[in-house]
Structures are given as C-alpha cells and as structure tokens.
Amino acid sequence: MYKDPHKIITQTVPVFFFIWDIKKGKIIYVSPKFYELAADSYLDREAKDLKPFIDLQYLEDYEKFLRSLTAENDYTNRVELKTSPLLKDVKWIEIKTFPVEEEKEKVELIVGHIVDITAKKDRIKDLEGENENFDNIIQLISHDLRQPFTKITLLADLILNEKSVDIENIHKYADKLKEISYSAHELLQNFLQLAVLNYSGEIAITTTEDLNQIVREAVAVFDMEIEAKHLELKVNTPKKESIYPINKSLFSQSIKNLTSNAIKFTPPGGSINIKLTKAKNAYEISVVDSGIGIPKEIQRRLFNEITSVRRPGLQGEPSTGLGLIITKRILELHNGKIHVESKENVGTTFTILLPMKPKRAKR
Secondary structure, three states, rough: OOOHHHHOOOOOOOOOOOEEEOOOOOOEEEEEHHHHHHHHOOOOOOOOOHHHEEHHHHHHHHHHHHOOOHHHHHHOOOEEEEEEEOOOOOOOOEEEEEEHHHHOOOOEEEEEEEOOOOHHHHHHHHHHHHHHHHHHHHHHHHHHHHHHHHHHHHHHHHHOOOOOHHHHHHHHHHHHHHHHHHHHHHHHHHHHHHHHOOOOOOOOOOEEHHHHHHHHHHOOOOOHHHHHHEEEEEEEEEOOOOOOOOOOHHHHHHHHHHHHHHHOOOOOOEEEEEEEEEEOOOOEEEEEEEOOOHOOOOOOOOOOOOOOOOOOOOOOOOOOOOOHHHHHHHOOOOOOOEEEEEOOOOEEEEEEEOOOOOHHHHO
8 A cells, every 4th residue: 555645645636535445444534624614513523424414315325325436337436415514504515436546456445525516506406496487488478379379360260251341340350469469579579588688697788878868768668658547757866967887778678667567557647756866885766656566475476486377457458477577687687686665555666776886797
C-alpha cells in the first residue's frame, strides 16, 4: 500500500470526500471540510460514518450503493441522496466513487467524492413545476379552443342553410364570428406570450424609458371601455420624468393587463385610480379599483396557478386566466414584484415594485 494514501488522495481529489476500505467494509476517513457543513449540534466530528447525515428514507439506498461497489463495475458508481437536518443548508448530495489502484493493480481502497447538488435538485423541481404548469396551459387551450371553433362551424352552417339572404342576419352572424375569433385570438396570443416568457432566461433592456409616459399610454388604450362603463379614472404620476431601464413593450403589457382587469370587475359608475410614486428604494405603481373584489381562495393562486376556474367580467367579458400570470413573469424579468390586497364588495389594489437599482434579470 501507499505510505500515506490520505495525503495522496487529498492532493488529487476535491475537499469533500471519504475513503472506503474494501477489506474492512467501512469508511476509514472523512475529510474534515465535510464536517464544517454540519450543524453545531453535531459534536462527533471525528466519526468516520456518513449515516447520520443521510435522510432515514434514503439510508437503504446508501447502503445498497456501498454494497454495489465491486470489481465488476470497477468500484465506480454514483448515487443521489437526500440529507438529514444535520447538514444545515445542504439538502441533497451526490456521491461518486473511484478505485485507488496500487502498483500491482490491486484495489483495496475506494474514494467517494461528495458533491452538494441542492441547487441542481431545486432547479429540477422548478422545471418540473414549470412543465406541469405548461401542460395545464396546453390542456386549457385545447379545451377552450374547441368551443369557439364549434360555434364558428355552427354559424357557418346557419349561413349556408339560409334559404334567402337576410342582410340583418348576415350582419348578426358576422358580428358573432368576429367576437368568437377575437376571443380565440386573444387566448392564443396570451398562450404564446406566456410560453416565450417562461422560456426566456433574460430580456434585453438596452434603453431607459419614462415610466410616467408608459403608464399613461397603456391606460389611454382603454378610453372607450372607461367611457362605456361610466367609470371614474384617475392617473397620477410625478411631475418629473421617472426614467428607468425597462423593456417598454413588455412592461406596458403588464400595466394593460392590470387596467383591463380593473375595468372588467368594476361595476358601472365605479372608480379606478392608477398612481406612480417614487419611494426611497423603488418605484411603486398601484392600480386601485372599487370593484367586486377577489375571494381569498382565489387570491392565493392568482399569480401562480393555471386553473380552469376563471371569472368572466361583470358584463360577460371573457377571461383567459393567464393575464396576471403573464404580468408577474414580466415583472420578474425586470427584478420587480407584484402583490394584491382585496376585499370582496369593496375593491382591489395591485401594487408593482421596481427596484431603484435593477440588475439584469435571470432565471
């Protein structure tokens, strides 16, 4: 055997490792650096055993892994294990093993390399959640598109089967077709936008814009809807320009989504107040309405959960259920945040926060 295998191994492998003695069938050395990861409550730092650091449900996997280290697989294998609370911030580890060959190619020792894979596992979990969300969107889109296409087919049949050309009916059918087509188009547009945003690692922000102007222009799009419902609209922005590095098109969409939402759920004669203020560390944009409010059970899943339970507007305006999820994603890509406060039959307040010193957003 080597005179000082511990020293040789220490010089050639990363700091978190252990040495397994094949003859003795046990660990004979664990790198001291590994114990630095342990909680203060763990006192036996001279122990040569990893079992206390493995979650109970994964102990069998750990022991099976050790038993699998034979000449047949060249003493090389890997396993991912959930850790016990003793390893504070490390929730998952990966162990890879390598044989230590002597001059006569006889293997008596195995080195186990320990890697913290907590971040990797968290990312996989996030991706699985995103994929599940995406699958839910696909199912909803498939379901929701059946209805408009069925209606379009029925209306087309009605027109084709008309014995005489009735201009009034033709106009009525055309208006209905236009309404159905718009609804289907909006659904597809929202779906495509959300898909792009979900798979964007970051967004290009190459210019600074005046937030005052963006807010006012976004709200002005709804002048006709505001007038039709006799709503009182107030838009307050600072007198000085509010210059901010931003993707104008995307951010404008988030303001439009919140304004559209307020219009849909505020009864005729109600009020909508939109205000932009400059706080100490952030720009704050609030959209306050005197609408019907949002039930608490819906508030909890408003920004995160794709659901088939969607509320139409007070005048039957269609809702895809994706607008607020898109809004949240846009703000995340700007390192911004959004939260909601609402009381049924009183009204709702959505608040956007944009940090004064934004960093380029990444996933």
